[in-house]
Amino acid sequence: MKTDNLFRLFNISTDSEDYEVEESFQKLIKKAASDSEKIEVSEIFHLIDTKEKRYLYFLTSTKGFEDISELDNAIISRPNYIGPRQWLELLD
Amino acid sequence: MNRETTKTKNDQSLKKFLSSVPGSSEYITLRNELKCQLTDPGSLEKADRVTGDLREEARTISDAFEAITNGMYNPEVFSNMKDIPENSLFYYWRELIYAIKAFYEKDYTEMENRLEKIEPESPLSLFKSLLYHLTGKNFIKNINIRQKSFIDNIIKDRSFIRSVIEQIVDSLEYEMEDLFLETTDLLLQDLNKNYSETAGRFAIWSIKTASRYKYSPTDLIATCRKSFGNTEAYRLTAIALSNEEPDISLLFWIQSLISKLKSVDITIHETAAYMTIISRAAEIIKNSSDTYYLESLNELIKSMKYELDNKFAGISSNTEIENNPFAFLIRLSTNYSSLEENKVRLTTLNANSGKKTGKNTYSKDVKSCVSPENIPKTSSNKPIQLGLFD
Numbered sequence: 001m002k003t004d005n006l007f008r009l010f011n012i013s014t015d016s017e018d019y020e021v022e023e024s025f026q027k028l029i030k031k032a033a034s035d036s037e038k039i040e041v042s043e044i045f046h047l048i049d050t051k052e053k054r055y056l057y058f059l060t061s062t063k064g065f066e067d068i069s070e071l072d073n074a075i076i077s078r079p080n081y082i083g084p085r086q087w088l089e090l091l092d
Numbered sequence: 093m094n095r096e097t098t099k100t101k102n103d104q105s106l107k108k109f110l111s112s113v114p115g116s117s118e119y120i121t122l123r124n125e126l127k128c129q130l131t132d133p134g135s136l137e138k139a140d141r142v143t144g145d146l147r148e149e150a151r152t153i154s155d156a157f158e159a160i161t162n163g164m165y166n167p168e169v170f171s172n173m174k175d176i177p178e179n180s181l182f183y184y185w186r187e188l189i190y191a192i193k194a195f196y197e198k199d200y201t202e203m204e205n206r207l208e209k210i211e212p213e214s215p216l217s218l219f220k221s222l223l224y225h226l227t228g229k230n231f232i233k234n235i236n237i238r239q240k241s242f243i244d245n246i247i248k249d250r251s252f253i254r255s256v257i258e259q260i261v262d263s264l265e266y267e268m269e270d271l272f273l274e275t276t277d278l279l280l281q282d283l284n285k286n287y288s289e290t291a292g293r294f295a296i297w298s299i300k301t302a303s304r305y306k307y308s309p310t311d312l313i314a315t316c317r318k319s320f321g322n323t324e325a326y327r328l329t330a331i332a333l334s335n336e337e338p339d340i341s342l343l344f345w346i347q348s349l350i351s352k353l354k355s356v357d358i359t360i361h362e363t364a365a366y367m368t369i370i371s372r373a374a375e376i377i378k379n380s381s382d383t384y385y386l387e388s389l390n391e392l393i394k395s396m397k398y399e400l401d402n403k404f405a406g407i408s409s410n411t412e413i414e415n416n417p418f419a420f421l422i423r424l425s426t427n428y429s430s431l432e433e434n435k436v437r438l439t440t441l442n443a444n445s446g447k448k449t450g451k452n453t454y455s456k457d458v459k460s461c462v463s464p465e466n467i468p469k470t471s472s473n474k475p476i477q478l479g480l481f482d
Binding site: 012014016052062072084087090 | 132219248296331429
């Protein structure tokens with residue numbers, strides 16, 4: 001389970017309502033393959049189960065690179081972003 | 093069928109669909125037809141006679157597509173996208189956007205799962221073969237010029253970034269402060285054009301490294317302010333300095349909050365989150381007694397309280413600024429935050445101060461430090477970062 005970005009994992013934002021986060025949580029629990037994964041999901045859920053906690057997570061979760069070489073992995077070895085126009089042009 | 097004929101057919105289907113009665117068999121048939129023809133969700137966003145829900149879906153898809161192809165993560169838009177159902181006109185677009193997201197995240201199983209949901213009759217199925225080509229799953233044999241250019245642009249070499257990284261490594265090895273600061277500054281600006289998330293992470297690394305080498309981060313922070321705005325620049329700086337210089341980090345958290353309070357869109361929840369972070373930092377450095385530092389901190393606290401009182405009248409007014417700024421911050425956080433950890437910090441603070449002084453909530457040493465008459469005119473060990481608050 002990719003837990004580096006909890007908003008992506010839960011498909012939510014800081015502005016999501018508590019019930020939306022709860023719904024996402026229930027879906028993830030259903031999808032969890034093992035008991036340990038369920039425990040992990042529950043622990044994560046408690047980090048973001050209120051709006052205040054979601055903001056707290058949002059404000060503090062940005063991690064700097066540990067080493068400059070990580071920039072290489074993040075950028076160079078990743079595909080380029082080319083914007084929507086070039087994608088849409090292929091459909092013309 | 094040539095391109096013009098296809099376009100005309102699509103336009104006619106769209107017109108008929110928009111004129112049909114929602115829920116009728118004609119509506120459902122036309123919707124299924126259009127679902128397999130839709131090449132530009134933006135066209136529906138702008139079209140006449142489109143219902144509110146359909147226009148909203150079109151806008152969500154357009155925004156998500158723009159964000160994902162530009163490398164920007166827009167959580168709000170992605171959160172809205174999950175509400176688009178399987179029978180929506182935009183369902184294949186939704187799946188394509190998730191597939192593109194998975195492609196950039198190198199989650200190829202998720203990418204394939206999403207792409208398989210796009211029917212072969214949909215024009216979007218073209219991207220199935222292109223994305224499979226890009227990931228090496230299936231190479232396209234007869235590729236046209238436009239498709240080749242598309243693929244080339246996505247995998248284009250960026251060796252110049254690698255050379256910039258080498259320059260940064262060299263500048264640190266030979267302790268060339270100017271070269272380090274100039275190169276990181278330029279790279280930061282460059283990254284922010286297309287990779288704002290990565291630029292933020294790089295900014296944290298740069299400021300942290302500058303601090304470790306005792307280089308002045310002033311220019312870097314100025315670039316961050318230009319690139320990300322004051323609130324975000326101060327937040328990134330606070331994170332960068334949190335381990336090496338927690339006292340300075342606290343000043344930047346407060347600066348970030350003040351900057352955010354001056355904007356119109358801060359909520360009580362976000363303010364509470366800031367206050368928790370500030371309280372945590374105050375707890376860590378509560379024994380700091382550097383006079384210049386305390387002077388800067390007190391100034392910022394005054395500004396912060398002013399902005400808080402303006403924004404949330406009544407919430408902080410019952411907490412008066414006391415001589416111990418750390419105690420004040422810990423106490424203030426409980427006015428905004430509902431988190432238990434803030435109450436625990438306050439209880440501990442009260443218990444400890446009771447033990448030390450019998451009744452006061454701050455130590456005599458710190459109290460005397462924050463009195464202006466006790467602050468010396470010059471200090472030989474003033475941290476570089478404090479210059480930012482002069």
